[in-house]
Amino acid sequence: RKEVEQDPGPFNVPEGATVAFNCTYSNSASQSFFWYRQDCRKEPKLLMSVYSSGNEDGRFTAQLNRASQYISLLIRDSKLSDSATYLCVVNTHTGGFKTIFGAGTRLFVKA
């Protein structure tokens, strides 16, 4: 089993749609969580951190469920510019620091 798993997609949605991505992680000792966005042939860029209480940034909402070990990202009112790969990231700091990226979920937003 992979340490961080994501549905690879692709998700094809029309502009204005709401889309949700989930990510599961296997290490219950994981301590911090993030969503990154990666455009084709570019470096990953932070989209948002994920907190246990849930957090929102404009059209984006992230949730963390520690009991079930999953993280979610909700994008409302999708824009063409949201088309990218979304990477789930988990940091663990037991027995040395480790960052684990999921393989990413591809999103295509169409006019």
Place this chain on the structure above:
Amino acid sequence: DAGVTQSPTHLIKTRGQHVTLRCSPISGHKSVSWYQQVLGQGPQFIFQYYEKEERGRGNFPDRFSARQFPNYSSELNVNALLLGDSALYLCASSPVEQYQETQYFGPGTRLLVL
């Protein structure tokens, strides 16, 4: 302010050769991490350095090594290159030991091993 810079941007090597990749973090950032990303996959963690000490290591063979200099820049070295080492190598920096911190990525070095 300049972001994370990496050099070279592209590199072609042959099997068995050695390669050194370089990274300069954002000014004031003391932590640098290295990742390998192959097509269609997320970045795979190789090393993290903080204050010139190795603080984390991923599941990579001993052919991979790294170091961090007093100015917080870093080098990733790969010996005895294999075809499978062809990938995008990403460097990321963060202000402190990246327990909870955002990582800022450089544009990467694209390595092709023939």
